[in-house]
Amino acid sequence: LPIDASGVWRYRDLLPILKDENNAVTLREGNTPLYDLPRTSKLLGLDFLLTKHQGMNPTGSFKDTGMTTALSVAAERGYKWVACASTGNTSAAMAAYAARAGLRAIVFIPEGKIAWGKLSQSMDYGALTVQLKTDFDGCVKLLTEIVRKNPIYLLNSVNPYRLEGQKTPAIEICEQLDWQVPDHVIVPGGNLANGSALGKGFTELKHLGFIDRVPKISVIQAAGANPLFQWFTNEEKQLHPVTADTRATAIRIGNPASWRKAARVIEATGGWCEQADENEIAVAKAQIGAEGIGCEPASAVTLAGLKKLLKSGHVQTGERVVLLLTGHTLKDPEYTIDFHKDLLATDVAEAAPYRRPPLVLDANESSVMRALEAEMAG
Ligand code: F0G
Secondary structure, three states: OHHHHOOOHHHHHHOOOOOOHHHOOOOOOOOOOEEEOHHHHHHHOOOEEEEEEHHHOOOOEOHHHHHHHHHHHHHHOOOOEEEEEOOOHHHHHHHHHHHHHOOEEEEEEEOOOOOHHHHHHHHHOOOEEEEEOOOHHHHHHHHHHHHHHOOEEEOOOOOHHHHHHHOHHHHHHHHHOOOOOOOEEEEEOOOOHHHHHHHHHHHHHHHOOOOOOOOEEEEEEEHHHOHHHHHHHOOOOOOOOOOOOOOOHHHOOOOOOOHHHHHHHHHHHOOOEEEEOHHHHHHHHHHHHOOOOOOOHHHHHHHHHHHHHHHHOOOOOOOEEEEEEOEOHHHOHHHHHHHHOOOOOOOOHHHHHHOOOOOOOOOOHHHHHHHHHHHHHO
């Protein structure tokens, strides 16, 4: 079956979603690699640090795992149109899966606030791309009104079938580690569906007896978009939305839809919530890049957060840690180039060893050799 090639649908016994499996819309998502980070582990004094790289999915982000399930439902139920508000990755994934299924897609994105790679994907896959003069939270608000009044299937992560697909990386992680559950799984937090979905995945595996405990799931937010972090540190009952601002545009979200689920997962698993500022995100992203792996800025908050959890003692150096990398480095090349050209506001010493500004040289051997010798001497 084609769906056996999908890292999501091979767990279909745990995905009670479709009436007929043949209706699955798949692009061979899932089956993503677990990479080690040898230099970073050494730097942090950790023996066991792996990354589950969800950026290695067909459209370059973890959203594919949830889109294959939710879009299959839309197709099976006969919808002609699907829609989402997005910071760019959900829209890229939705556009691709809609195209495969022959459905029309409309995406709402905040104008000027998503990475170029993601914007181009939505157009490449043929979606109706609407750039709204607002932020992500404003996009969600307007779209909610529009789908209420029209026969359009909503594919934001409030859609429960999204979470079903997005729980499958939890199963893959356990399988790849021969069912030796890690002590910690660390995820970025934006709209807060991903942490929720992974919590669901691990919890179901425990209920089914595949694993005997659930890892501590910690959520890391950008300091400029940190409503869950504020809720967590102030021990408040209610989450207070914030006005979000960060160059990690994927998680530039001030009013996260799934905050209660994510909060429950953190509490139930004994995980923690942290935040990372713009400097910390940039350095962490450069470190992951320098391991030959790379990721987008929003994914790098996991490493930035891990450093803080180690400092505060919530993660111990002897423990087994998995970072969830959510998006591919090519999603946001502008950010990477700005970092290396020193155009981000990364005024910290830790950034300097990772900077590789591109050289512009005269096209002759001596000028190249001078540059090479300077680099070798340095
Ligand atoms: N990392 C990346 C690369 C993302 O694109 C997102 C969310 C997150 C982390 C956060 O995940 O929202 O489940 O907490 N992107 C959404 C989008 C909002 O529209 O693409 P979350």
